[in-house]
Amino acid sequence: MTNMEREVRDIVIMGTGPAGYTAAIYTGRSNLKPLIIEGLQPGGQLMITTEIENFPGFPEGIRGPELMSKMREQAAKFGAEFLAGSVTEVDLSRSPFSLQLEDGRELFTHALIVATGACAKWLGIESEDRYRGKGVSACATCDGFFFRDSKVFVIGGGDTAMEEALYLTKFASEVVLVHRREEFRSSKIMSLRVQKNPKIRMLLNEVVDEILGDGMQVTGIRLKNVKTGELVEHSCDGVFLAIGHSPNTALFKGQLDLDDYGYIKTKKSSSETSVAGVFACGDVQDFNYRQAVTAVGTGCMAAVDTERFLETIR
Incomplete structure (x- = not known):
């Protein structure tokens, strides 16, 4: 496939926890047709959480897998597409960004939302x-x-x-x-x-x-x-x-600014990273709160920031 023939997506979302799903819901409602790469653990850490008592709107609590299932269904309702598998390599040095998949395929996107979360230490x-x-x-x-x-x-x-x-x-x-x-x-x-x-x-x-x-x-x-x-x-x-988590940012070392612990740095009151067109949300950039509800909030921020960015390059 030549450069002229290759398909370039408006937006790709890496990760499917509460942050990634929320970003998908918002960008889907904006008719951006987001593509979500599900990663190694679709649904994120909440898939192994039994009872969530502090998520707003569920006074009786809700099981983690059930909440993630509802979020995924809502994202699909607004046109989000899902791709099983993981990204093995990214090139953020030029636009459109390039993502290499584990099956050998290569994807291109004008905007990237990183919601890859964190894993247990x-x-x-x-x-x-x-x-x-x-x-x-x-x-x-x-x-x-x-x-x-x-x-x-x-x-x-x-x-x-x-x-x-x-x-x-x-x-x-x-x-x-x-x-x-x-x-x-x-x-x-x-x-x-x-x-x-x-x-x-x-x-x-x-x-x-x-x-x-x-x-x-x-x-x-x-x-x-x-x-x-x-x-x-x-x-x-x-x-x-139960000694904490490490952010899943190995793919982005040398390409995005990371803090001393490996979390993606985002600009104040924003989901913007050090590379224009790349946004981060959820536990991959939040070393402080690490809650489902804050992940949802930053997922919304990333979606809004992405939509505004795409408007500037059209």
């Missing part, structure tokens, strides 16, 4: 990799069912760790929450819920030194006290990591 120790899927997990809603009447450890001190610990009490006989500090980063309401739950015990000023096992399954964990250096082994059946 891991400790980075060898035993964690060895027992991943054999007692080590980063998703309580995915794997909690397998730990009925078991003792499990949750590592972390933010809202995610609290949510994981509370969820696991539905299955486990005991949940031990381990945090490297004395103060939690979580919201007060989440901290209080954890403290009041009789199934949850806390170990503070502790970090993971090693995850123990018999070669087939986790059998325990060795913790190190950050103040005394003392090492103590505890028996357990599972270890759940």
Whole structure:
């Protein structure tokens, strides 16, 4: 296909969490016919979230997958197209932008909205990799069912760790929450819920030194006290990591301005990135709030900013 024959889209959206779906709804309603590349986890992190209690409009709460399904349906209603798969390479050095897909196809677009989100962080120790899927997990809603009447450890001190610990009490006989500090980063309401739950015990000023096992399954964990250096082994059946997330921005290194943690930098009160025509929304650029409702807000911003940009180049 020659340059004259190639199809150039007005807008491509990378990612399908609440930010990507919202951007698709708004750009679809503007008759921009957005193409959404769904990525490795269509629907984003909310697909592994059981109950969402704080999303406006759902006083009784709503399951994450159900909310994402409704958003996807709404985007499709307004003309959004969906493409399964992932982007393996991008070229943002010239317009139209080029996107290389994993199946070898190449897409071109005048505007790009990046809503690729973030993924769970891991400790980075060898035993964690060895027992991943054999007692080590980063998703309580995915794997909690397998730990009925078991003792499990949750590592972390933010809202995610609290949510994981509370969820696991539905299955486990005991949940031990381990945090490297004395103060939690979580919201007060989440901290209080954890403290009041009789199934949850806390170990503070502790970090993971090693995850123990018999070669087939986790059998325990060795913790190190950050103040005394003392090492103590505890028996357990599972270890759940809830220590934060890393933005999915590897494709954009050297092409978009990123902060020290790898999040895409956007201009103040805008979704604009360092490259004209490229916009970012959701967890890929939000290291502070990381909520579904804020992702929706930035998805709207990206859509409006994109529409205004396209008007300037027509």
